Amino acid sequence: MTTQTPTSAPPVAEPAGRLPLSALLALATAVFITSLTETLPAGLLPAISADLHVSESATGQTVTVYAVGTALTAIPLTAATAGWRRKRLLQSAVAGFAVANTVTALSSDYSLTMFARFVAGVAAGLAWALLAGYARRLAPPHLQGRALAIAMAGIPVALSLGVPAGTFLGTAVGWRTAFLTMTGLTVLLIGWIAAGVPDFPGQRRGARVPMLRSLTVPGVSPVLFVTLVYVLAHTLLYAYIATLLDDLGQGGATDLVLLVFGAACLLSIWVVGTYISRRLRGLTVLSVLLIAAGAALFAVPAEQPALVYAAATLWGLGWGGVPTLLQTAVGNAGGDQADGAQAMLVTLWNVAMAGGGVAGGILLDTLGAVSLPRGLLLLLVPVLVTVVAARTHGFPAARRGGA
Template sequence: MSDVAIASPARVRATMPWPGLLALFSAAFAAVMTELLPAGLLPQIAGALGVSEGRAGFLVTAYAVASFLAAIPVTAVLRGLDRRPVLVGVLAGFAVLNAVTAVSSSYAVTFGARVLAGVMGGVLWAMLVGYAARMVPAERRGRAIAIVSAGITVALCAGIPAGAALASVSGWRWAFCGLAGAALVLIGWVWWQVPNFPGEKAAARVPLRRVVVMPGVRTSLGVTSLVLVGHQAVYTYLAPLARERTSVVLLVFGVGTVAGIWVVGAVIDRFPRGALVVVLGVVAGAMAVLGAFGGAGGVVVGAAALWGMAFGGVPTLLQTALVNVAGAGNADVATSLQTTVYNAGIAAGSLAGGVVLEGAGAGALPWTAFPLVAAALVIVVGARRHAFPVRGRAWPGARPARAPRTTGGTAGCR
């Protein structure tokens, strides 16, 4: 399906549709809060539900696993439906399931609510990037995606600590009540300010397997996997690497990610390839510095600052590249693939980092990440034609739309 067929000129604005993009930003914020807030409230939740903290931790695991498993199949099933009702349905699901979590005294009921909330999260993450891309002209996609993705960073850096602080004062149940109420407000905001887009008609729908084999898609997903495995192998075990400076390093890293996503948002539409090359080079350099001088406290803090600034923009750059390769019409399916790869990379990185930590110690962690990030950088530099084209070559998603084909089931493949 061509981009023109998806969004009429009346719907895609020449200027940035800030109210709608901020609604999607808030949806991303709410999703991260729903997923990760229990991690900071395990003692309180465990006591209220009469289980161990380990079993309470499974509430976070259940959400993540459900999100991982649901992203591709559920998104594929919902491709034919109008986009705004699906988004509103997901937010309504968050409202109901967070309310159930807030009032439940049964671990089984709470666990079930978390599984269903994870399904909602998988659908939401597959939608948000594509939605942002379809709300703006092709030349503004990167900035739109950066605005929406910033909701993740703000939730991690400010939302989770604020939610934990609120829970310590008023109780964890009120924190989930707040999330349920926020989701209800978001439903009205989305219906008012976010444009509706039609789903893909069956005759024009590009099958999942054809999206996977589009030029550049697998390369983009491969780079995503390499970067996430390397990043997570170190980040998960930052405490034994930073030792007594852990809190400072985490703070510096978090502030760096906020700065990084802001800088990338300012340049991504003009220099998408160059920005990605630079940030991956900085991440690889930070890993090398941590590996060589990890024992020096000041070096750890400085390297973490650079690492955070560079990595803050990596997800947005990779998401934008994938949307541009697949085209906005296939963005939901493409980003559902990336969501699955992203979560798989997090899991694999955490596992690999744990094995390295047990076998060789914390000092070996950066050297585990360095070759993976360096390999991703080499791939990006070499993928000059499709996945990460050089400046002056149009992104596939930015080319003038062709009329949909009517044979072979390949409408919209460009």
């Protein structure tokens, strides 16, 4: 997730109609690495668990501790590094991924692996707070939206191609190779940033994001509540999807199932991007219903491949546009306090990821894998009720402001 922070320097004015494509693709690659580092363990859970000699629920906490690292350090580290040159800060964050993924690949100790994942989460917190603003500053004002779209394309690419490819690679030659491959890509990216991404000054001294004040704005609290519970529900299932697929007799097809999920996410992102300015409320309700339908199919204890792929498709169609929907909703509701609201959303997003990893592990150990989609269904009830109830502020029936 990203949050936007104020900066002291205006955007760099490129010639009309032109974007610095190489620099934006470098940022998109950074987003790809951040997203893939976060989600890759979900597709390799059984292999990592066997190699580290811990249970799959314990291995699932590698997703949790990553989110904890981001949630605990994103805001204080972003404030502490506000005056740094932007390229230096970006390279530092990317280097953090290289170190963390290398240690993860080489570690045979569970505690060391968890520490490495925490470090990766810290690097992610710095990166997410930086990337959106960096992309906008690379473009002239009338092309800033397009620049941000190019940079953020790394998220759906990671979901649709990166996670299935990493899962396939990990299955074929070992999960450690998948993480070392990430390290190699990260090292190449550091050089790309050095050669092809312009530098910018940091924020002026005293610049602050008034987070707590944003909670008093009508509509912000409902969106933040939906974010917390929605992401918790999603992570409950996603962190342990490989284990669930094993239970459903599809353990050997984890990479293909994730590919279907990712492709559906891409379609969802396109639809949401097309209609969000006029249909934010309807799209949010539809996303909840689609994910509920997918979870209901996952909850059927029958070893039927068709049901599994249908469930993954519905899940992806519902989830792909959720980050865009929630960021837009909180930005519209926040108004003058939008920066603080966005910062709160990012923090709660990662708190929910951590909670989902813990709650999913408890359900897995006590009730079995089939309880995961059922738990997701239960959590979607307050999400849907809140979205429907927040028709005046938060998720209004009519458009309020620009998307």
